[in-house]
Amino acid sequence: MENKELIELVSSNLKKGETGAVKSILGQEHPSAIAGIFPDLDLDERIGVLNSLVPETRSLVLLELDSELRHEILEYLSPSEIAKIAEEMDSDDIADLISELPETVAQQVLSILSPEELKEVETLLKYPEDTAGGLMQTELVSVKDTYTVRETIDWIRLIADEVEDFYEIFVTDEHDRLCGHTPLKQLILSSHTTVIKDIMEEVEATVTPYIDQEEVADIVKKYDIMSLPVVDDHGKLLGRITADDVIDVITEEASEDILHLAGVADYSHPIYTPTFVRVKSRIPWILLGLVGELIIAFIIVHHFKPTLEKLVILAAFMPVIMATGGNVGIQATTIVVRGLGMGSITPSQMLKVMTSELKLGLSLGITSGAVAAVVGYIISMSEPQVLMLSVAIFIAITTATLATTFTGVITPFLLYKMRFDPAVASSPFVTMSNDIFGSTIFLFIAMLLF
Amino acid sequence: MENKELIELVSSNLKKGETGAVKSILGQEHPSAIAGIFPDLDLDERIGVLNSLVPETRSLVLLELDSELRHEILEYLSPSEIAKIAEEMDSDDIADLISELPETVAQQVLSILSPEELKEVETLLKYPEDTAGGLMQTELVSVKDTYTVRETIDWIRLIADEVEDFYEIFVTDEHDRLCGHTPLKQLILSSHTTVIKDIMEEVEATVTPYIDQEEVADIVKKYDIMSLPVVDDHGKLLGRITADDVIDVITEEASEDILHLAGVADYSHPIYTPTFVRVKSRIPWILLGLVGELIIAFIIVHHFKPTLEKLVILAAFMPVIMATGGNVGIQATTIVVRGLGMGSITPSQMLKVMTSELKLGLSLGITSGAVAAVVGYIISMSEPQVLMLSVAIFIAITTATLATTFTGVITPFLLYKMRFDPAVASSPFVTMSNDIFGSTIFLFIAMLLF
Numbered sequence: 001m002e003n004k005e006l007i008e009l010v011s012s013n014l015k016k017g018e019t020g021a022v023k024s025i026l027g028q029e030h031p032s033a034i035a036g037i038f039p040d041l042d043l044d045e046r047i048g049v050l051n052s053l054v055p056e057t058r059s060l061v062l063l064e065l066d067s068e069l070r071h072e073i074l075e076y077l078s079p080s081e082i083a084k085i086a087e088e089m090d091s092d093d094i095a096d097l098i099s100e101l102p103e104t105v106a107q108q109v110l111s112i113l114s115p116e117e118l119k120e121v122e123t124l125l126k127y128p129e130d131t132a133g134g135l136m137q138t139e140l141v142s143v144k145d146t147y148t149v150r151e152t153i154d155w156i157r158l159i160a161d162e163v164e165d166f167y168e169i170f171v172t173d174e175h176d177r178l179c180g181h182t183p184l185k186q187l188i189l190s191s192h193t194t195v196i197k198d199i200m201e202e203v204e205a206t207v208t209p210y211i212d213q214e215e216v217a218d219i220v221k222k223y224d225i226m227s228l229p230v231v232d233d234h235g236k237l238l239g240r241i242t243a244d245d246v247i248d249v250i251t252e253e254a255s256e257d258i259l260h261l262a263g264v265a266d267y268s269h270p271i272y273t274p275t276f277v278r279v280k281s282r283i284p285w286i287l288l289g290l291v292g293e294l295i296i297a298f299i300i301v302h303h304f305k306p307t308l309e310k311l312v313i314l315a316a317f318m319p320v321i322m323a324t325g326g327n328v329g330i331q332a333t334t335i336v337v338r339g340l341g342m343g344s345i346t347p348s349q350m351l352k353v354m355t356s357e358l359k360l361g362l363s364l365g366i367t368s369g370a371v372a373a374v375v376g377y378i379i380s381m382s383e384p385q386v387l388m389l390s391v392a393i394f395i396a397i398t399t400a401t402l403a404t405t406f407t408g409v410i411t412p413f414l415l416y417k418m419r420f421d422p423a424v425a426s427s428p429f430v431t432m433s434n435d436i437f438g439s440t441i442f443l444f445i446a447m448l449l450f
Numbered sequence: 451m452e453n454k455e456l457i458e459l460v461s462s463n464l465k466k467g468e469t470g471a472v473k474s475i476l477g478q479e480h481p482s483a484i485a486g487i488f489p490d491l492d493l494d495e496r497i498g499v500l501n502s503l504v505p506e507t508r509s510l511v512l513l514e515l516d517s518e519l520r521h522e523i524l525e526y527l528s529p530s531e532i533a534k535i536a537e538e539m540d541s542d543d544i545a546d547l548i549s550e551l552p553e554t555v556a557q558q559v560l561s562i563l564s565p566e567e568l569k570e571v572e573t574l575l576k577y578p579e580d581t582a583g584g585l586m587q588t589e590l591v592s593v594k595d596t597y598t599v600r601e602t603i604d605w606i607r608l609i610a611d612e613v614e615d616f617y618e619i620f621v622t623d624e625h626d627r628l629c630g631h632t633p634l635k636q637l638i639l640s641s642h643t644t645v646i647k648d649i650m651e652e653v654e655a656t657v658t659p660y661i662d663q664e665e666v667a668d669i670v671k672k673y674d675i676m677s678l679p680v681v682d683d684h685g686k687l688l689g690r691i692t693a694d695d696v697i698d699v700i701t702e703e704a705s706e707d708i709l710h711l712a713g714v715a716d717y718s719h720p721i722y723t724p725t726f727v728r729v730k731s732r733i734p735w736i737l738l739g740l741v742g743e744l745i746i747a748f749i750i751v752h753h754f755k756p757t758l759e760k761l762v763i764l765a766a767f768m769p770v771i772m773a774t775g776g777n778v779g780i781q782a783t784t785i786v787v788r789g790l791g792m793g794s795i796t797p798s799q800m801l802k803v804m805t806s807e808l809k810l811g812l813s814l815g816i817t818s819g820a821v822a823a824v825v826g827y828i829i830s831m832s833e834p835q836v837l838m839l840s841v842a843i844f845i846a847i848t849t850a851t852l853a854t855t856f857t858g859v860i861t862p863f864l865l866y867k868m869r870f871d872p873a874v875a876s877s878p879f880v881t882m883s884n885d886i887f888g889s890t891i892f893l894f895i896a897m898l899l900f
Contacts, residue, residue: 184634254704262784293770300766315765316750334712
């Protein structure tokens with residue numbers, strides 16, 4: 001069913017109090033389709049929809065929602081209702097949910113969980129949300145390497161209800177250390193008397209729980225693995241991270257990079273986040289940019305006023321130089337940030353990348369410098385000294401693009417080497433220095449020429 | 451082994467002609483680790499490394515490389531060498547590899563493949579690389595719904611070598627149409643005489659081969675599936691797309707968004723791509739930006755020259771207004787582009803998002819307007835009419851941020867509704883209109899005030 005249709009059907013039936021109809025309509029939809037209509041419902045309707053779902057679907061829908069939306073809804077549920085929803089979730093999701101709750105509500109929910117669940121969730125809550133420990137789930141299938149295939153299958157039968165999706169069996173040695181894994185395919189093809197030790201394969205990669213989620217994503221990408229084991233310092237198996245969790249991480253990290261390059265500290269939903277919270281996430285970069293521009297203003301007022309007074313239309317072309325230099329610089333930065341992030345550019349390639357980008361910057365500078373010089377000449381035809389102006393525009397754009405390319409390339413490399421995230425810090429710095437370069441170079445050249 | 455160590459060890463042994471040593475060093479490394487050192491080797495060393503690998507690893511390493519690097523290496527291999535490498539790959543990878551080769555080489559490689567492989571690869575080559583058909587592999591396990599578990603296991607035994615990784619069995623009906631799937635876990639837990647029809651589960655989602663890869667990624671993300679079946683218009687099973695392929699797509703699409711927002715048409719490696727190719731991917735946005743700035747120059751020269759002549763230091767503050775408005779506008783655009791891309795903002799929410807962003811834009815505008823007005827006053831203390839200048843700065847920044855917020859929000863929504871990709875087209879348009887707004891508003895206000 002189309003999104004729009006579903007919204008109308010659900011909301012008209014809720015209005016009429018036809019909860020039975022709502023139940024049967026939603027019963028046929030996938031949890032993520034149900035979550036998809038939430039943004040377009042009002043709070044009462046959302047609560048109405050949740051109440052008409054079976055517990056399992058309810059918990060899946062809640063997990064699919066935007067964190068702001070989920071937060072809003074959780075405020076309207078009692079701790080026991082939340083605990084009932086949590087019971088349907090995997091341990092990693094329960095831990096995430098609880099970490100989003102206010103301290104007192106979280107305590108109440110925890111106190112309602114079964115002792116077994118409580119232990120698992122408390123272990124997971126130890127790890128920050130953006131680490132391997134925060135991502136992993138403790139539900140998995142592991143057997144001793146001395147087990148036979150038959151014993152393994154019996155064990156699977158015993159815990160099949162608890163561990164929903166798995167594609168391999170983890171194998172541990174006598175000291176409980178992870179020593180291998182066996183894909184289910186292998187298990188099917190082996191005779192019942194085979195010992196697991198003889199059919200297990202080497203584990204390609206493991207992580208420890210405090211590893212950052214970005215590194216986890218890189219490892220999964222690199223080794224193309226469906227489920228990555230998490231082990232402690234002694235090699236003891238703690239949990240596993242599945243490919244679908246990693247897909248969420250990659251999406252999240254890519255969003256962060258995009259937002260950081262635009263000068264936004266983090267994603268906060270435009271509708272569900274109060275304005276003052278959003279101001280906080282966006283103002284630092286605006287103020288930083290302002291500092292740069294005010295430095296330019298200072299330089300112009302105190303050093304280039306006589307130049308500008310002599311030929312006031314120089315002011316008309318300052319934005320041309322600044323914007324062109326700025327755009328070229330930001331392109332270079334983005335290419336380097338992306339390349340470093342994807343691993344296709346290594347820190348040792350700085351010089352080669354710099355040479356290549358400077359060549360490119362020069363080409364872009366000469367081309368746009370020539371266009372701007374010609375158009376500038378035409379625009380200012382009636383002015384005195386228009387030829388000189390045109391020459392100044394050309395030289396300034398070429399020089400400015402070279403300078404901004406240099407800053408654009410060196411900044412992310414330096415930040416990377418100093419172990420800062422280039423995506424966060426490159427963009428403001430590059431933009432600021434670009435603008436300062438662009439305007440002063442232009443006015444300086446004009447001063448020399450006239 | 452650390453990257454750097456490995457590079458040195460490999461390259462010193464290659465120099466000494468110790469191919470045996472190279473073989474045994476690399477034999478212990480994962481293909482992606484080997485691919486990871488390629489950027490730092492020269493061409494001879496790369497060929498040397500490839501030659502010292504067993505065929506299977508060689509093909510894996512080649513797949514892990516950046517496409518530019520792979521291209522460079524493929525030029526040095528004969529068609530029969532390429533065919534030998536291709537034989538080790540899954541059908542989707544062979545098709546991708548062949549589509550990267552020059553026409554004549556591709557034909558030669560195809561002619562060496564076995565008839566069976568040739569048929570599979572030719573089918574896949576029909577589909578564009580960025581569609582479901584281009585992503586899918588034809589290697590999969592499917593059985594009729596009338597099969598018993600025992601028959602299914604026998605079938606798996608027969609084709610286990612051909613289909614390397616699988617986690618579920620696809621089930622087809624008497625007309626060869628996909629009618630369900632059975633996780634391997636279910637197969638293990640069922641008795642050998644059970645008929646597959648009775649234990650199969652519903653398939654949550656399928657795609658047809660011409661669906662765009664971005665949509666494929668969205669579906670996999672939404673339903674958290676490990677392997678997505680591709681079917682034709684009649685529901686016949688054609689292939690499957692696995693989660694690891696989708697991870698690559700998501701990474702690629704996120705990179706595209708980032709690059710597009712910075713005005714780069716596509717990612718081309720700074721070192722391995724000729725400058726003129728890279729100029730082509732970057733110059734459109736630079737020239738478009740130039741047009742905007744030249745329009746500003748035209749407006750200033752022909753309408754605001756008298757204003758500027760009266761108070762030349764206005765020119766010093768134009769960049770402040772333009773940059774602040776521009777930064778706020780780009781933040782708003784990025785938030786909307788990202789929200790639309792992730793599905794957390796829906797097109798029907800345009801008005802709500804606009805209201806929220808305008809509130810935010812006003813807060814940012816007033817704050818930075820006040821800061822700029824005060825600092826501007828201090829910088830220009832010795833000038834005449836400095837108070838008026840200060841007032842003009844404040845009003846201009848506030849107005850400009852509101853105007854750019856409006857453009858920043860409306861542009862991606864409109865592009866989205868017109869079925870353009872907001873990430874590609876928003877940024878140049880928003881930046882251009884921001885700059886035009888910013889400078890003219892400022893000079894217009896100044897003209898009115900003085």
